Amino acid sequence: MSKLALLGGEKAVTLDYEKVGNIPLCTEEGIADAVNLMKKGEISQSQSVIDFEERFAAYMGAKYAVATNNGTSALDSALFAVGVRPGDEVLVPSFTFWASMVPIIAQHATPVFCDVDRNTHCMDPADIERKITPKTRAIMLVHVWGAACDMDAIMEIARKHGLKVIEDCSHAHGTKYKGVHVGNFGDIGCYSLQGSKLLPAGEGGILITNTLEYYERCLAFGHYDRLAALPETSEYRKYMLTGMGHKYRPHPLAIALANRRLDTLDESNAIRNRNALKFEKLVSDLDWMVTQKLYDGVEREFAYQYFVFDNTKFGGIRTFSLLKALGREGVSCGYCGYGRLHKSPLVLQGGPWGDCGPRETPVSLPETEYLAEHAFLACPRFETDCDELIEQYAAAYHKIEENRDALIEFDQTHDFTEEMKNLSGRTIAMIK
Numbered sequence: 001m002s003k004l005a006l007l008g009g010e011k012a013v014t015l016d017y018e019k020v021g022n023i024p025l026c027t028e029e030g031i032a033d034a035v036n037l038m039k040k041g042e043i044s045q046s047q048s049v050i051d052f053e054e055r056f057a058a059y060m061g062a063k064y065a066v067a068t069n070n071g072t073s074a075l076d077s078a079l080f081a082v083g084v085r086p087g088d089e090v091l092v093p094s095f096t097f098w099a100s101m102v103p104i105i106a107q108h109a110t111p112v113f114c115d116v117d118r119n120t121h122c123m124d125p126a127d128i129e130r131k132i133t134p135k136t137r138a139i140m141l142v143h144v145w146g147a148a149c150d151m152d153a154i155m156e157i158a159r160k161h162g163l164k165v166i167e168d169c170s171h172a173h174g175t176k177y178k179g180v181h182v183g184n185f186g187d188i189g190c191y192s193l194q195g196s197k198l199l200p201a202g203e204g205g206i207l208i209t210n211t212l213e214y215y216e217r218c219l220a221f222g223h224y225d226r227l228a229a230l231p232e233t234s235e236y237r238k239y240m241l242t243g244m245g246h247k248y249r250p251h252p253l254a255i256a257l258a259n260r261r262l263d264t265l266d267e268s269n270a271i272r273n274r275n276a277l278k279f280e281k282l283v284s285d286l287d288w289m290v291t292q293k294l295y296d297g298v299e300r301e302f303a304y305q306y307f308v309f310d311n312t313k314f315g316g317i318r319t320f321s322l323l324k325a326l327g328r329e330g331v332s333c334g335y336c337g338y339g340r341l342h343k344s345p346l347v348l349q350g351g352p353w354g355d356c357g358p359r360e361t362p363v364s365l366p367e368t369e370y371l372a373e374h375a376f377l378a379c380p381r382f383e384t385d386c387d388e389l390i391e392q393y394a395a396a397y398h399k400i401e402e403n404r405d406a407l408i409e410f411d412q413t414h415d416f417t418e419e420m421k422n423l424s425g426r427t428i429a430m431i432k
Contacts, residue, residue, distance in 0.1 A: 004403045005328040006410065012396035013330030013389075021386040023268075025200055030260035034253040045225065046252035052259045053206065059262065060181045062189070062208035064215035066223065067255060071170050071192025073222060073248040074205035076103040078188040079138070080244070081209070081217040082164035084109050088137035091163075093123050094342040095368045096142045097427055099192075100168045101341050104140065105351070112136070113342040115365045119293040121145060121306070121375065124367070125153035132157075138164040143172040143182050144338075146198070146303035150295045151177045151185045158186070166190065171303035173198040174269045178297035183208050188218075193250075193258050196427075198272075198303050199265055201258035204250045222248025268383065269301045275382035275390055276302035282394035286401055288313040289378070304427065306336065307378045308371065314404060317411035319374055320420055322400065323431040325407050329396040332380045334428035339365075339372025341425075377428050 003009030015021075037046060049067055057065035068074045084090060086108035092101050094113045104111045115127040121144045128139060139158060141149050149167075158165045165186030169175070173191060175182045183189020188211075191197075193204035209215055219226050220236040224243025227236060261268075283289050290308040294300055309319045319335065326333045341347065343362040379393050400407060423429040 001402050002399060004325055004399070004406055004410075005330070006325045007403075007406060011328070011330040012399050013392045015386075015389045015392055017332060017380055017389065021380065021382045021384055021389045023383040025195060025202075026257050027260045027263075029263070030257040033256040033260060037252050037256055042252050044252070045249070046255075048259070049250060049252055049255050052255050052262075055259070055262065056206055057208055059265075060183055060189070060208050062181075062184055063210045064212070065206055065208045066215065066218045067250045068205040068207065068222060068248045069250045070203050071168075071190060071194060071197075071205035072099040072103060073246070074190040074192075074207040075099060075140070075166065075168060076106060076246070077218040077221045077248060078166045078190050078207055078214075079103055079107050079109070079140075080221045081214040082138055082166065082187050084137050084164075087135065089133060089135040090138045090140050091123075091128055091131055091136060092140040093142055093144075093368065094340065094365055095121060095338045095371055096144065096168065096341070097170070097338065098341060098344075098425060099170075100140055100142050102346070105346065109137070110135075111341075111347070113363050113365060113368075115367045116144075116371065118308070118367045118370060120147065120150075120295060121292055121371060122147065122149040122295075123154070125150055125157060128154065129157050132161050132163070136161065136163060138166060139186075140166045140168060141186070142168040142170075143175055145292060145306050146171045146175055146301040147292055147294055148172065148175050148177040148182050148298045148300065151182070155185055170194075170197065172301060173303075174265060174301045176299040177295075179299075184210065187211060188214055193254070198269065198301060199258055199261055201250070201254035204254045204258060220244055222246040225249070271385065272302050272381050272383060273300075275386070276305050278387070279305065279379060279382070279390050279394060282391065283378075283397050286397060289397070302381065305378050305381070306375050309374045309376055311374065315408040315411075317408055318416070319376055320416050320431070321407060321411035321414070323376060324416075325400055325403075325410070326396060327432045329399060331378075331393060331396050332430070334377040334430045335423055336372060336375040336377070337423065337425045337427055337429050338375070339368045342368070344425075 053065040167189040170192035193201035227240035230237040
């Protein structure tokens, strides 16, 4: 039995992911298009942005799309578009990145946190219904890690109570639910185009909707310069002088990069999915690694490959100790940054706005809090056909299993309290 690298042994993963398993963030075609825009002087406004919106809407099967400077501003625009007002409540998970929640506060509304399902990591429809009050205006759901929520159940609840639905699809470029792209079920679907996403622009976002009024309200909210082009019958055309105080148009150079990655999105997703399923199969004998489950009818895209560490089957050690050992083996892995929003100072103390707090104690979200401690990124996105690298990753996990007694002893003799205090609230807090 080989010794853990954490304790002085050799690493299990020797291949370089950047050379073997990754691809360039920007395609040569995207770079050429961006350079061409610079040569033409279209570095602020460009017809190419509108062309991309139309192309993205067609890809998703939606009527309208509006590109923004990031996914957060897309969510902010969506909240305004569906009519969220000061004093309204919006149901949202805590098991997500802060961008799903903070725009609610920026609209002077109140985020009401719902628990998630431990198996799927997505919002629990039963808890959604429990949290509805007369003040509830909308549901902000998240298709986490690229796996879709239970849209049939959620939309039934929304229709029953007259609620608007915004889908945060930041991990789900290509994900389908019963044959339909996510983002089309609710009133508005929002996508991040940030550099780590499946469709990267560097910084950027885009939303889709099938409702003309929501499309026009999104333009009014962050694209004052496009209001003059609306028909004279539109009630939002008159705001062309000022808009609504926000400027959310994206950079054309960023959109050029995303547009070219859209050329191969389906092909790239197929490679990523094939590799992710191969890795899942190779570690399926490890009972302490629990895969994310899918609702019936979900065709997921592997934006991230998260597992849950069932430490009751591994001597009760902390997830952080497991990740420390994996990181030393050469595994690119990370602690989950989600599940802590309901305990954040902005929520509990009110922050500069003051509308959402103060609250004496955070709401109880037992499943969310379990996942916050036990969910972990097991590996990077394998972007190429790299079977040998995937096999080395699986071998690293089996090496951990073979050395479980040594790792249990390590966990019992090391204190990571201070290190864990500084963990990022981002999607991944990488561990080395």
